[in-house]
Amino acid sequence: MTHHDMPASADAAACPLEPTGLWVRATASRPRRHRDGWLFDLQALDPTRSGRLTAFMSADFTQQVEQASGIMLHEEDLVGDHTVLLTLTVDPLLGLTGRIIGLDRGLMLRAWAERDAQVREALDANGLWERQRELPMPRRLRRVFLIEPDDGAPHAIGDGLARWNELGMIALIRHPLAFEEPGAVAALHSAFDAANDQFDWGTLDAVIVEPGTGFAFRALSDPGLAQRLCEFPVPILTRRTRPVTLLDGLAFRSFDTARDLAALLIEILHRELREADRPRLEAIARELGPAPAAEDRPVNGAALFD
Structure with a gap:
């Protein structure tokens, strides 16, 4: 016998036999x-x-x-x-x-699934669940708001968007937060407050949510946040988590991998190029020649012609 088998005293209420479980x-x-x-x-x-x-x-x-x-x-x-x-x-x-x-986490998974189903049913009954997916596909990708984990680790979506930002292809606003820490719901509301400010200024084309690695992500299934995101006026793109959250179901588009999400962004950029009518712009450039250097342009309100 070990000391774990022996009661601490004659009237001990209990004695643990497997202290490690x-x-x-x-x-x-x-x-x-x-x-x-x-x-x-x-x-x-x-x-x-x-x-x-x-x-x-x-x-x-x-x-x-x-x-x-x-x-x-x-x-x-x-x-x-x-x-x-x-x-x-x-x-x-x-x-x-x-x-x-x-x-075992299966107990929580079942409880989460039941709760999410109830919230989704309520949002659907109020005509909100499909609201994001009814938004039109973005016609351009010039300003992007990225909500990403603050873990300091590399993430394919954030790294790719940062490169596009450095090349001048897009303007990227990065908003890191802790998805699985206490206060995550409030932090997400603050992030979408900031994103909505960009929209009010008329300069936001998409919000991308990259949760990173983890297990719970229950903040992304908060009922109040879910309702707000259903009604958010800008397309929300996200990478699906495991287990899935309400955001995965209500978002404009959700993807299993960062590569799939990037493919849609590239498609939007290609569309922007097509609609820019590049042959016309190239014809204008050929006819007018190179643009004058900055020092040759009129300044201080000077007249264009004598």
Whole structure:
């Protein structure tokens, strides 16, 4: 036996047997209140194994999950097949008990999907869900607002747009923020405030959202933000995250890869070249000759002719 097997004192409430935890795949049933948390029955997925283990999930752990996921957990959320991380304790009343200290992310994914579906249904009922996709394709790409992660890492979309900016092909406004940190929703609202200012000045052709790498990105499914983005007057382009968010569904266009997103931007630039009527401009240049140097041009309101 190890020191983990021995109770600290004769009247100890419990003694941990697996302090680092043990991942268990089981069916959870019979959720019920107990002290400051929940009790569940865990049973092996193999029907030939009849044993059950009582599992306890504390209120503190529940709160941690809710803060990390943005989802309020209910007792029915844990009913069914799950993978949980347990520490084993011996409770004087309950006997051998598993204390839940970790959850497989599948639980959160299902809860997120259900919540997003409800928000999407409400936006669709109000005629907002398709609003972005009804916007016309940009006819030019001269000023772009990029919302990108502030992680300092290279990202293909940001790097490519920065190069175009250096070449004078576009004017790029970069707005870095932390997508998965507390306050991300407020930061996104501030970013779109700045983008909307550019639109009000008449100089914004597209907003690009590059979330970077990560897991949750729940700020991009915030109901209030989603409604605002549905009604945003400028096309929003984004690279899809995994798991998907509401932004992925409501955006003007969303793409699986940075290359796919870049292909659309290049298509817009080619269209701008076609509509610029380059043969006409080249004919004007040939007829008029090179433009005069800056020092040869009239200044200070001087007359063009004597």
